[in-house]
Amino acid sequence: MSEYARYLDDSQRSFARPRTLAQWLHLDLVLLLPLCLIMVLGLFVLFSASDGDWSTVSRQLRNFVVGWGVLLVVAQVRIDTIQRWSPALYFFALGLLLMVLMFGVGAKGAQRWLSLGIIRFQPSEVMKVAMPLAVAYWVVRYGLPPRLGVTVVSLLIIGLPAVVIGLQPDLGTALLVAASGVSVIFMAGISWWQIMAGMLTALAALWPAWLFILRDYQKQRILTLFDPEADKLGAGWNIIQSKTAIGSGGWSGKGWLQGTQSHLDFLPESQTDFIIAVLAEEWGFRGVLCLLALYGLVVARGFWISLTAQSTYGRLLASAITLTFCVYVVVNMGMVAGLLPVVGVPLPFVSFGGTAIVTLMLGFGILTAISTEKRIISQ
Amino acid sequence: MAGPLDAMRDTRREWSINRARLIACLIGILMLMAVLVYRYYSLQIIQHDAFLTQSDRNRIRVEVIPPTRGQIVDRKGRLLATNQPTYVVGVIAERATDLPSLLEDLQQRLALTEDELEAFREGIAQRRPFETVPIKVGLNEQAVATVAVDLHQLPGVVVEAQLTRHYPFADVLSHVLGYVGRISLEDLQALEADHYRGTLHTGKVGLEKRYESVLHGRPGYQHVETNAHGRLLRVLEKQPPQPGQDLRLHLDLDLQQIAAEALGTQRGAVVALDPLNGGVLAMVSNPSYDANLFVEGISYRAYATLRNSMDTPLLNRAVQGQYPPGSTVKPLLALGGLSRDFITTETTVRDPGWYRIPGDDRRYRDWTLRVRGGGHAERVDMRMAIAESCDTYYYDLAYRMGIDTMADVLEPFGLGRPTGVDTTAEQGGILPSTRWKREAMGEAWFPGETLSAGIGQGYMLATPMQLAQATMVLANRGTSFVPSIVHRVGDMTVGGVPREPLKMHEEDWRAVIEGMVDVVHGQRGTAASISKGITYQMAGKTGTSQVIGIAQDAIYEEEKVSERNRNHGLFIAFAPETKPRIVVVVLAENGGGSSAATPVARRVIDAWLNELSDV
Numbered sequence: 001m002s003e004y005a006r007y008l009d010d011s012q013r014s015f016a017r018p019r020t021l022a023q024w025l026h027l028d029l030v031l032l033l034p035l036c037l038i039m040v041l042g043l044f045v046l047f048s049a050s051d052g053d054w055s056t057v058s059r060q061l062r063n064f065v066v067g068w069g070v071l072l073v074v075a076q077v078r079i080d081t082i083q084r085w086s087p088a089l090y091f092f093a094l095g096l097l098l099m100v101l102m103f104g105v106g107a108k109g110a111q112r113w114l115s116l117g118i119i120r121f122q123p124s125e126v127m128k129v130a131m132p133l134a135v136a137y138w139v140v141r142y143g144l145p146p147r148l149g150v151t152v153v154s155l156l157i158i159g160l161p162a163v164v165i166g167l168q169p170d171l172g173t174a175l176l177v178a179a180s181g182v183s184v185i186f187m188a189g190i191s192w193w194q195i196m197a198g199m200l201t202a203l204a205a206l207w208p209a210w211l212f213i214l215r216d217y218q219k220q221r222i223l224t225l226f227d228p229e230a231d232k233l234g235a236g237w238n239i240i241q242s243k244t245a246i247g248s249g250g251w252s253g254k255g256w257l258q259g260t261q262s263h264l265d266f267l268p269e270s271q272t273d274f275i276i277a278v279l280a281e282e283w284g285f286r287g288v289l290c291l292l293a294l295y296g297l298v299v300a301r302g303f304w305i306s307l308t309a310q311s312t313y314g315r316l317l318a319s320a321i322t323l324t325f326c327v328y329v330v331v332n333m334g335m336v337a338g339l340l341p342v343v344g345v346p347l348p349f350v351s352f353g354g355t356a357i358v359t360l361m362l363g364f365g366i367l368t369a370i371s372t373e374k375r376i377i378s379q
Numbered sequence: 380m381a382g383p384l385d386a387m388r389d390t391r392r393e394w395s396i397n398r399a400r401l402i403a404c405l406i407g408i409l410m411l412m413a414v415l416v417y418r419y420y421s422l423q424i425i426q427h428d429a430f431l432t433q434s435d436r437n438r439i440r441v442e443v444i445p446p447t448r449g450q451i452v453d454r455k456g457r458l459l460a461t462n463q464p465t466y467v468v469g470v471i472a473e474r475a476t477d478l479p480s481l482l483e484d485l486q487q488r489l490a491l492t493e494d495e496l497e498a499f500r501e502g503i504a505q506r507r508p509f510e511t512v513p514i515k516v517g518l519n520e521q522a523v524a525t526v527a528v529d530l531h532q533l534p535g536v537v538v539e540a541q542l543t544r545h546y547p548f549a550d551v552l553s554h555v556l557g558y559v560g561r562i563s564l565e566d567l568q569a570l571e572a573d574h575y576r577g578t579l580h581t582g583k584v585g586l587e588k589r590y591e592s593v594l595h596g597r598p599g600y601q602h603v604e605t606n607a608h609g610r611l612l613r614v615l616e617k618q619p620p621q622p623g624q625d626l627r628l629h630l631d632l633d634l635q636q637i638a639a640e641a642l643g644t645q646r647g648a649v650v651a652l653d654p655l656n657g658g659v660l661a662m663v664s665n666p667s668y669d670a671n672l673f674v675e676g677i678s679y680r681a682y683a684t685l686r687n688s689m690d691t692p693l694l695n696r697a698v699q700g701q702y703p704p705g706s707t708v709k710p711l712l713a714l715g716g717l718s719r720d721f722i723t724t725e726t727t728v729r730d731p732g733w734y735r736i737p738g739d740d741r742r743y744r745d746w747t748l749r750v751r752g753g754g755h756a757e758r759v760d761m762r763m764a765i766a767e768s769c770d771t772y773y774y775d776l777a778y779r780m781g782i783d784t785m786a787d788v789l790e791p792f793g794l795g796r797p798t799g800v801d802t803t804a805e806q807g808g809i810l811p812s813t814r815w816k817r818e819a820m821g822e823a824w825f826p827g828e829t830l831s832a833g834i835g836q837g838y839m840l841a842t843p844m845q846l847a848q849a850t851m852v853l854a855n856r857g858t859s860f861v862p863s864i865v866h867r868v869g870d871m872t873v874g875g876v877p878r879e880p881l882k883m884h885e886e887d888w889r890a891v892i893e894g895m896v897d898v899v900h901g902q903r904g905t906a907a908s909i910s911k912g913i914t915y916q917m918a919g920k921t922g923t924s925q926v927i928g929i930a931q932d933a934i935y936e937e938e939k940v941s942e943r944n945r946n947h948g949l950f951i952a953f954a955p956e957t958k959p960r961i962v963v964v965v966l967a968e969n970g971g972g973s974s975a976a977t978p979v980a981r982r983v984i985d986a987w988l989n990e991l992s993d994v
Contacts, residue, residue, distance in 0.1 A: 143389070143393070144392070144393040144396050144397075145396055183404075186400060186404075187397060187400045187401070187404070188396070188400075189393075189396035189397070189399070189400055241437075243422060243430065244430050244433045244434045244437065245434065246419065246422045246423060246430070247422040247423055247426050247427055247429065247430025247431070247433070247434075248427070248430045248431045248433065248434035248435075249423055249427075250423055250424070250427040250431065251423065251424060251427075260434055260435075260437070260438045260604075261434055261437065261438075264437075264438050264604070264605070264606035264612070265606045266434075266437050266438070266606070280419065280422075280423065284423065285419060285420060285423040285424055288419050288423070289416070292412065292415070292416065296412070299408065303401055303404070303405060306397070306401060307397075307398060307401055312390065312393045312394070312397070315393075315394070315397045316397070319397070319400075319401060319404065323404060323408075326408050326411075330408075330411050330412075330415060333415050333419075334414075334415060334418070337415070337418045337419060337422060339414070339415075339418055
C-alpha cells in the first residue's frame with residue numbers, strides 16, 4: 001500500500017471499502033469492458049480464420065479463461081509487493097532465458113521454449129512482464145528524472161535480456177521486451193538530448209557494423225526484412241497476399257466467413273500474426289476502425305490510470321504496460337499492412353496463442369491493480 | 380524498500396514529469412494511429428479496386444480446356460489415328476517430405492534420364508509455391524503403375540492423365556497419316572495462338588498436317604476457383620471445347636496391309652486409286668517408320684538414324700519419290716499421237732531392234748536387243764507396240780512429234796505438276812520441253828533427248844501418284860479426279876474434284892486399252908506372267924527405268940550392276956477393263972525390272988475385286 005494509506009486509521013479505511021463486486025475484486029471495468037469486446041470480436045474472427053474449426057476457438061477460449069484467472073489473481077496483489085519483488089522476478093526471468101539458450105527446446109529453427117515437465121513455455125514472455133517492473137524499480141529508486149548513471153544501468157538492464165532473446169533468435173520479442181523497458185525510461189523523464197544522443201550512438205554503432213561486419217547475404221536478409229516485396233515468392237508472398245486480403249475487403253468487407261484470401265489458403269499465418277488481414281478482408285475498413293477504436297479505448301484508459309496512479313512506480317508501470325500494448329497493436333497492424341518489417345508480433349487478444357494472452361493479461365492485472373488501489377484510497 | 384534518495388523525493392515534480400511524458404506519448408501514439416488508419420484507408424478504400432481484382436485473379440483462374448483431336452478412320456471405320464490416355468508424373472515440392480530421397484526413388488521407379496532430371500530441377504527452381512512440376516511424361520498404364528500403386532507412400536507426387544496421339548497401324552500407315560509432334564516455336568508462328576492454348580501437339584506432316592485445321596477443333600474455357608495450392612474447388616463458368624472433326628478415308632486398311640505385304644522388303648511404293656472418284660484406296664511407301672516415335676519427341680539419335688539411312692524411310696515415295704516413268708508413258712504417247720494424227724491405229728513401224736534418226740549414225744536400241752535381238756516383228760503396229768513395249772515404235776513416234784508436242788499431249792494426264800492429293804510435300808516431277816530445259820538448265824534441246832523422252836527416260840520424272848492419276852484418265856477414258864485420301868471430314872464429303880476431261884475418239888481409247896489388256900493377257904505381253912488364274916480383264920503397262928546411263932553399244936547386265944544402280948521396275952494397271960474399279964501403280968525401286976512390280980499389282984487388284992471392294 002502506498003504512502004497515504006499508511007496514515008489512515010480503521011474508520012477512515014471503511015470509507016475505502018469496496019461497494020461493488022468489481023471494486024471488491026479490484027477490477028477496473030472501464031479498462032476491462034473494451035478488452036472483453038476485443039476478445040469476443042477476436043473469437044469471431046478466429047472462427048473464420050480457422051475455417052470454422054471449433055476446437056481452435058475453444059482452445060482460444062480456454063486461453064482467455066486462463067488469462068482472466070491470471071488477471072484476477074494479479075489484480076489482488078498490492079503494488080508495493082510487486083515493486084518489492086521486481087528485481088527477483090527480473091533475475092528469475094533472466095536465469096530462465098539463459099537456460100533456454102543452453103538447453104531449450106527448438107521449434108521452427110529457433111530455441112524459444114523451456115520444457116518443465118508438463119508445462120512448456122517461453123521465458124521471453126516472462127521477461128516481457130519482468131522488464132518494465134525491473135526498470136521502473138531501478139529508476140524510481142533514484143528519483144526522477146534519472147541521472148545519466150541510472151540511465152546507463154537501466155540500458156544494461158534492458159540490453160542484456162534483449163540480446164539473449166535476440167540470440168534465440170527472436171527479433172520481434174527482443175524488440176518488444178526492449179521497447180517495454182525503454183518506455184519506462186522515457187516516462188521517467190530522461191532528457192530529450194539524452195534520447196537524441198542515444199539514437200545517434202546506436203546509429204554510429206550500426207553503421208560500421210553494416211559496412212564491415214555483416215556479410216552480403218546477411219545484408220540481403222535485412223534488406224528483405226524492410227522490402228519484402230522484392231522477394232515475391234518468399235517473404236514477399238506473405239505481404240502481397242495480406243495486402244491483397246486487406247485491400248480487397250473495401251469499406252464493408254466480403255462478409256464474415258466469406259473471405260476468399262483467407263479461406264482459400266492464400267493468406268499465411270491467418271490464425272496468428274496475420275489475423276488482422278482476415279478481419280480486414282471480411283469486415284472491411286469499418287471493421288478495422290471498430291477494432292482500432294476498442295484498442296484506443298483500452299489505451300486511453302491505460303493512460304488515465306497512469307495519470308491518476310498514486311505512486312511514481314505505479315505511474316511508470318501503468319504507462320509502460322499501456323505503451324507496450326500500443327506497440328503490439330501498431331507493429332502487428334503495420335507489418336501486416338506492409339508498413340513495417342515482418343517480425344513475429346501477435347495482435348493482442350485476436351491472434352491465436354496462449355502465451356501472449358497470459359502475458360498480456362498479467363500486464364492488465366497489474367494495470368487494474370494500480371487503477372483500483374488508487375480508487376480505494378481516494379474514496 | 381525506499382531508495383537512497385527517498386527522503387528527498389519530490390513527488391509533485393515526478394508527477395509533472397510523468398504527465399508531460401504521457402502527453403508526448405499520447406501525441407506520438409495518435410500520430411502512429413493516424414498513419415495506421417491512413418494505411419488501411421489507402422489499401423481498403425483508395426486501392427480497393429486494384430486489390431479486389433488481384434484477389435479475384437488469385438482465386439479465379441481461366442483454364443483452357445484443349446479440344447480432343449479428331450480421329451482418323453479408314454473407309455470401313457477402323458481407327459487409324461486415335462487419342463490414348465497417357466500419364467504425367469509430377470512433383471509438388473512443398474508436399475514432399477524429403478525431396479532428394481524422393482527423387483532417388485522416382486529415378487529407380489521411372490528410369491529417369493539425366494535430361495529429364497535436369498529439366499525437372501530447372502522447373503523446381505522456377506515454380507510457384509505448390510505448383511506441380513512434371514518429371515516424366517507420356518507414360519502408359521503399366522509404366523505409371525510403378526508409381527501409382529505406392530502413391531500414398533510418396534507424398535508430393537501426383538499423377539495426371541492426358542490424351543496422346545496413337546497410331547495403331549503405324550507400320551503400314553505412317554506415310555499416309557504423318558504424325559503430330561510437340562508444337563515448336565516455328566509452328567507457333569503459323570498457327571493461331573488462341574486456338575492452341577493448352578494444346579501441346581500439332582500435325583507435322585501427312586494428313587495430320589494437311590487437315591490440322593479440322594482435326595484440331597476449338598479450345599473451351601472454364602473459370603475455376605482454386606485455392607493457394609492450385610487445387611480446383613469449383614467451376615464457376617464453362618464454355619465446352621469444340622472437339623476436332625474425325626476424318627474418314629477412302630483408304631482401306633486391309634488393302635493397305637496387303638499392298639505393304641506384297642511389296643515385302645522391296646523398296647518402293649504402291650498407289651491404288653478408286654477411278655470413280657479419285658479416292659486413294661492404298662498408299663504404301665517402303666521402307667516406313669513408326670510415327671508413334673515422333674509424338675512425344677523422338678530422340679536425336681533415333682532421328683539421325685532415320686534421316687541418314689540410305690533407304691530414306693522418311694521419304695514418302697508415293698508422292699515425293701520422282702522416277703523416270705519409263706515405258707509406262709507409252710499408252711499416253713500413243714493417245715497423243717492418235718489425237719494429233721501422227722499415227723493411226725493401223726500405222727506400222729519397221730523394227731530391226733533399233734532406231735536411227737535419219738541422217739545420224741547413232742543407234743537407239745530396243746529393249747529386246749539385250750534379250751534376243753531382231754526386234755519384235757518385221758513391222759510393229761500400235762497395239763503390239765503397247766503390249767510388247769516396243770521402243771523402236773516410240774522412238775519413231777517421238778521423233779516425228781518433237782518434244783514440245785509430246786509435252787503438250789502428256790500435260791493433260793497430269794505429268795509435270797503435283798496432282799494436288801491431300802497430303803504434304805508432294806512433288807511434281809518433270810515434264811521436259813525445250814522451254815523447260817532452257818529455263819531449268821540454260822541449254823538447248825538435243826534431238827536424241829526427244830527419243831529418250833519417247834520411252835519415258837532422260838529428264839522425264841514422275842511420282843507414283845502422278846502415274847496413278849494418269850492411269851485413272853486411261854481407265855475412265857478421259858474423265859479423272861484429283862486424288863484424295865480423305866473421303867469425309869465429320870459429316871461433310873470432301874475431294875472428288877473432277878479434272879478437265881480429256882476428249883478423244885472412242886476408238887482411240889479402245890485401241891490403246893486393247894494394247895494394255897494385251898500387256899497382261901496377251902501371249903507376248905510384258906506382264907503375261909501375272910495372268911495365270913486371273914478372273915477379270917486387267918489393263919496395264921510395264922515400265923523399266925534406268926538409274927544409270929548405259930554407254931553406246933553397251934548391254935545392261937543386271938548381275939554386273941550394283942544393287943543401288945539397278946533399274947526401277949514399274950507397273951501401271953486398272954481393272955476390270957470395261958468398268959474399272961481400281962487403278963494401281965507399283966514402283967519397285969532398283970527392282971531390276973517390271974517383274975518386281977507386276978505381281979504386287981496383281982495381288983492388290985485381286986484382293987480389291989475379289990474380297991474387299993464394297994461394290
